[in-house]
Amino acid sequence: SDHFKGWLWKWTNYIKGYQRRWFVLSNGLLSYYRSQAEMAHTCRGTINLAGSFIVTEDSCNFMISNGGTQTFHLKASSEVERQRWITALELAKAKATRFTESDDSSDEDSLVKNDLRNTLRALVGKLDDLATCNDLISKHGGALQRALSDLESIENNLISQNDSPALSSRIKTVNERATLFRITSTAMINACSDFLQLAQNQGKRWHKAIIHEREQRLRLEETVETLAKQHNTLERALHAGTGPPRPDPSNKDDESKQTNEIASDDEDEFVDASDKGFTTEFVKDHRKTPSTASSSSIDANNASVVLNTANVSDKSDPDKIIRERRSRIPDKPNYSVNLWSIMKNCIGKDLSKIPMPVNFNEPLSMLQRLGEDLEYSDILDRAEKCATSQEQMAHPFNPLLGETFELDRRSDLGFKMICEQVSHHPPAAMHVDSANVSENSGWSYWEEITLVSKFRGKYLNVAPTGVVHLKFHKSGNYYTWRKVTTTVHNIIVGKLWVDQSGDAEVVNHTTGDRCKHKYFAYSYFSRETPRKVSGVVQDAKGIAHYVMSGTWDSYMECAKIVTTNNANKSKPLYKTLPSKRLWQVHPLPVGADKMYFLTKLAVTLNEMETGIAPTDSRFRPDQRVMEEGNWDLANDLKQRLEDAQRSRRKRREAAIAMGQEVEPYKPVWFEPQKCQFSGEVTHVYKNSYWESKKAQNWSACPTIF
Structure with a gap:
């Protein structure tokens, strides 16, 4: 399964070393939180397994990297636990790679699409149950209708011949048919109820998620736009005072140093x-x-x-x-x-x-x-x-x-x-x-x-x-x-x-x-x-x-x-x-x-x-x-x-x-x-x-x- 979760130790920096984090593997994405309680509101980091590579370093340590800006150095509590994670990650990577080969959308869009696929599978399963029940109702309903017709004809004959044993047998058959029809109808009603409940719950969930994502996007846009305006203002003031500065690609800004939590890759080729x-x-x-x-x-x-x-x-x-x-x-x-x-x-x-x-x-x-x-x-x-x-x-x-x-x-x-x-x-x-x-x-x-x-x-x-x-x-x-x-x-x-x-x-x-x-x-x-x-x-x-x-x-x-x-x-x-x-x-x-x-x-x-x-x-x-x-x-x-x-x-x-x-x-x-x-x-x-x-x-x- 590509759904897996548990505690792992993650390398953060040279000051704090390895820190215990709660990791969740779902839909080809590996995310981590400081605790299980954070899952409802704050994700500390996510890496997409599609296009990433997984390297086993020793009995308990392993590393996941996308070859660019993200690298997770992780440590399990035991070799068995590490192998469980490696197996789950490799399976999830294979699935994620297949899903994203023709998908040019962003990581967030991929997550929504995967969620949609899972929900559609559940809805299709319920729809199949409804179709089966429909066939059974049609079959038993037809049999019940024929039994009732026979009962009506027998009733007419008995009136003239006074043959009560044949009437009892026919009535028993009608009762059996009616019982089967009632059971099938109840099953269909229950399936319809489950289908409706699932659709309603999922609709509410998507509605809340969309509202939340929209609010987050608006806040992010406002924050970044404010920063961009301040940056442009400072840049124009600098140009007006000292002329355009020459960019130095070797110097990284302080903000990237504070937020970057990428561990080093110490392995040399020679x-x-x-x-x-x-x-x-x-x-x-x-x-x-x-x-x-x-x-x-x-x-x-x-x-x-x-x-x-x-x-x-x-x-x-x-x-x-x-x-x-x-x-x-x-x-x-x-x-x-x-x-x-x-x-x-x-x-x-x-x-x-x-x-x-x-x-x-x-x-x-x-x-x-x-x-x-x-x-x-x-x-x-x-x-x-x-x-x-x-x-x-x-x-x-x-x-x-x-x-x-x-x-x-x-x-x-x-x-x-x-x-x-x-x-x-x-x-x-x-x-x-x-x-x-x-x-x-x-x-x-x-x-x-x-x-x-x-x-x-x-x-x-x-x-x-x-x-x-x-x-x-x-x-x-x-x-x-x-x-x-x-x-x-x-x-x-x-x-x-x-x-x-x-x-x-x-x-x-x-x-x-x-x-x-x-x-x-x-x-x-x-x-x-x-x-x-x-x-x-x-x-x-x-x-x-x-x-x-x-x-x-x-x-x-x-x-x-x-x-x-x-x-x-x-x-x-x-x-x-x-x-x-x-x-x-x-x-x-x-x-x-x-x-x-x-x-x-x-x-x-x-x-x-x-x-x-x-x-x-x-x-x-x-x-x-x-x-x-x-x-x-x-x-x-x-x-x-x-x-x-x-x-x-x-x-x-x-x-x-x-x-x-x-x-x-x-x-x-x-x-x-x-x-x-x-x-x-x-x-x-x-x-x-x-x-x-x-x-x-x-x-x-x-x-x-």
């Missing part, structure tokens, strides 16, 4: 035996520059190095000409916005399906943001030259319908990229080739990104789905992996900060090598380094070759393993050579705090190019005026573009409803194919965009702007 082996030597950037370039200059803000294209020898090949890229965009205007008035109706919903004002955006489209994955494309150039597949794997690879975005940076960064929005909502498909790509050299990188987002009031979860593909053509090494979950905290009140959490596994399908990364979720009580990432590179036989360590926002290092001590199989000890730094974050441009904190590459993404497709994101009028600082006009233009797209979609749906033959929408530059490794259908590049650009043939492009 221990590096050579603490003194770390080196501070940075890998030099080896991005391509033409050997014949005669002069270079640094712009006024020291934000980028600009080469003089007038002296490039081969002007006939535009791919070899390095153009001067911009290093600034107009400053972000100081617009104040009441976030709560916009976000309060989005709680528990998929934000990718909700129109948002430009106030929440950077002046970049979703397709252009995919280009930010290539901020460190030089890592792939270095990985291509690695001597072994294990060393290659140690390099960290992952740092409007019909709309497209191209990024041709072969001349300076060594790659070209094309993206396309292939459906009304994500996914968006992307394909990247290195400048020297061929059957025997270079690399290709492609992915289809779909985002599943949930806004929970205080934080926003964004879970990318889909598989990322990377192929090195010379060695034939073919890698795939999935990205981890991103959580944005303090959406309404406090300083925004971002966290990455979860497990990611890079697989080399050519050799069988694997690299398992763990992104540690931030916890105020954890002793781990904030934003820590660790990993181990293993070959097809499971032998470890490299260990990796670092943080996802600063640097990553790897160390080659010399020997392995497997005395503790769950936590082996590795002796390593000195570490080598593989990746170091690039510093932000000067004045980034006034430019949405865009990186050097991101600043150039919306810069206008010549010869690009008419569907390119750079032609979006709302995005262009937003970058120029006119947010009011940008919101108006964004609304018009979205209304026009909805109108086109409704016309197609109306034509289909009228029985007209309408050809399904097909992307221009990508086509659906089944992945040979994951079995999923993804959109793959058709190798036609750059040829169309060279010929300036854009006849296949739809009109979207």
